[in-house]
Amino acid sequence: MQPGPEPRVVNDNGAWCWFQDERALVDPASQTLVVGSIAAAEGPGGEARSGNVELAVVDLRTGASEVVVLHERLEADDHDVPALWRRSDGRWLAVYTRHKTDDLTRWRVSEPDDATRWGPERTFDWSALTGGRGVTYSNLRAVDGRLYCFARAVNDDQCALVSDDEGDTWAYAGKLFTRPKVGYVNGYTRYAGGAGERIDLVTTDHHPRDFDNSVYHGYLEGGVLRRSDGGVLDPEALQGEAFSQEGLTTVLAAGSEWGGERISHCWTTDIRRSGDGTVAAVLTARFGGDPEERFFRKRPVPDLRFFYARLAPGGEWQVSEMAQAGPGLMPHEEDYTGLAAIDPYDLDAVYVSTPVDPGSGERLAHHEIFAGQTADGGASWTWTPVTENSDVDNLRPIVAPGDPSRAPLLWFRGSMTASQHYACEIVLLDRVR
Template identity: 75%
Template sequence: MTRTINDNGAWCWFQDERALTDPGTGTLVVGSVAAPEGPGGEARAGTIELAVVDLATGGSVVVPLHERLEADDHDAPALWRRRDGRWLAVYAKHKTDDLTRWRISDTDDPRGPWGPERTYDWSERTGGAGVTYANLHELDGRLYCFARAVNDDQCALVSDDDGETWAYAGKLFTRPKVGYVNGYTRYASRPGSPDRIDVVTTDHHPRDFDNSIYHGYLADGALRRSDGSVLDPDPLHGEGLSQEGLTTVVAAGSVHGGVPVTHCWTTDVRRAADGTVAMVVTARHDTPDDPADAFERFRDVTDHRFLYARLAPGGEWEVHHLALAGPGLLPHEQDYTGLAAIDPEDLDSLYVSTPVDPRDGAGLAHHEIFHGRTADGGATWAWTAVTEDSAVDNLRPIVAPGDPENRPLLWFRGEMTASQHYRCEVVLHGA
């Protein structure tokens, strides 16, 4: 069964967690941003919202956190469950101001009320160039909020009071900027084991640079490569080092599934209880010539691939072709795809959004959701359709963490023409 839990919403994929479950109350919380094309129109456009779902009854309510902040899916909130049971939501505009914003619920009920919005102003460090994203992870008893900020590099704020107040920690990486911004980074950590944060990142934006994918992790006071060797003995206390010094997982131009892949992008990453790390990477297979007409360049990237990479403790990265991801989702963003999500408690299980059926390679009228399962570490996959014959696209799935016994599957469906313009609804499947 699939049901709508918010009739107007979407999210980007570089903030986490975008959805969380509370096993104690059976509550699911999902953050998203409303668009002008959806219900509510301009009066609701850009509102940062939470869909709060009672998983036992199926009832849901939509809670606005900030009305009409900015109509852009990059502004979706990151969520955190505090030690006192209250909820923290952190969000930022898409590089159009220098504020990281946050609110904390008054009680353990995410339906509200919520305390006032507070802000951290980055402008002294960014020079007014803006900040984007929020990613909340605990490390050694401190809560970190990773954002793209100074020089458009990955930076972090730190809190020693569970998100009540924030201070600047430093830059995680630094390098000369190429094109729009620097690396696109995803993070993974596990509740109950706050001694490590895994990091996967690119060089720059894939339209500006032929990206590789790099992995490392923060632990024992250092930024480490996949094998545990130290890249930066004192991370987040200054300018940081280049991400090129981390372990290369997928090199630009390397061959996977019998074809070379280029312009890689981070899609999802999770770490299992036994220490195994898995990620999904999106990459181009066809990279056309660079004509004068930029639109032609964007439009002609028609063959994206999903790759699955896995690292067992003490082992080496193994990378496998996962599925075809089809053409670029938007005409002006040649590297956007429907994306994929790994089950946070079962790295052998994941979901992809694609207009190409992974069972037989048949083209589909819209992006559909498929469930994949592997029994050999990702070398081969068995596929099951979650959606079929849809009238609209089904995009950007999430498997919500928080309750190991109940991991709801979410996505949004509808028509999307830009990160700022979409008529999509957030749906919950099977819970």
């Protein structure tokens, strides 16, 4: 990969959560990069800008960028970040929600080939289905010629809206899986598209602060929800009563041992699928100690770990410990990490945000971004620093898909004390392969 320019700021106030996709996307024809984020009161613009749902629209040929506001002061919460879709007519689609504080999925459609000009906001009201308990997250994926928007909604389960006109209108499709709720919500799910008519996913049982989660994998194909090996869990997915995600394939099991230490409270981070059917995921878990002691916060949480999981065609998973993720990012969110991103066009390449050098094991003053490369399916890695000696944290990297000839790496840097409070700027390091 050829070296690109130094990282440049594309939005001076913003952050994102990681259960929405695509949060950043490239139009290969116009070489336009669009990345969504939420502004906070602690950043430039202060309270007047707090909660803005924003898009940074970047011309990758010139480096020029413009910030567009989709919704002014929706809510100061990184969970509200939009999911993006590039339509066949050249328009962009952006879909977003609040963080469980109302029941509306919102969306806007751009003018043709112009991500800076947008039509009016429209809404889908979930309240008749949720009983007014709220909706969170948006994930746009297409399968069988239909566009799906996956959200956490009814019973805080994974549900879907469906559109047959590329997002002009939406209807309720159904619930993907379900189980009795424990604590705050049910499973946390990441979705991957890619070549072929299927949507892959990894999911958990509940929130890791409420439950000793495992991580499960399955895929939606032809209206059927299948396990990793193709076995059927739900022959009529999104119709009628849904099955529990426990019936999917276990990828990373709570209670399993790695290096003689027990892992627990697993969580999902990223998932990608390549054109040959290979699936890769990055997962996290608490490492070592008694999970019940940590569950009830009787002592500090041990370090978290990143795990890399690779599914080859045929249904067999290879899982390896990849890197230390450090302690929890926030005292009240002990399972939050700096996150990691898989290159959507090279499943052997990842980018991690960690306060521990994955090559040397040295503890660092701040979260730094490292590029990792594997030649053996994740069993071993070589690491190269992307950032070094920073005076602030570098968090939540994304590699924006859309153009296989480029690897636009995005992250935000600054200070973050909660999902609602941060002073961060969004930077881009654009690289040509």
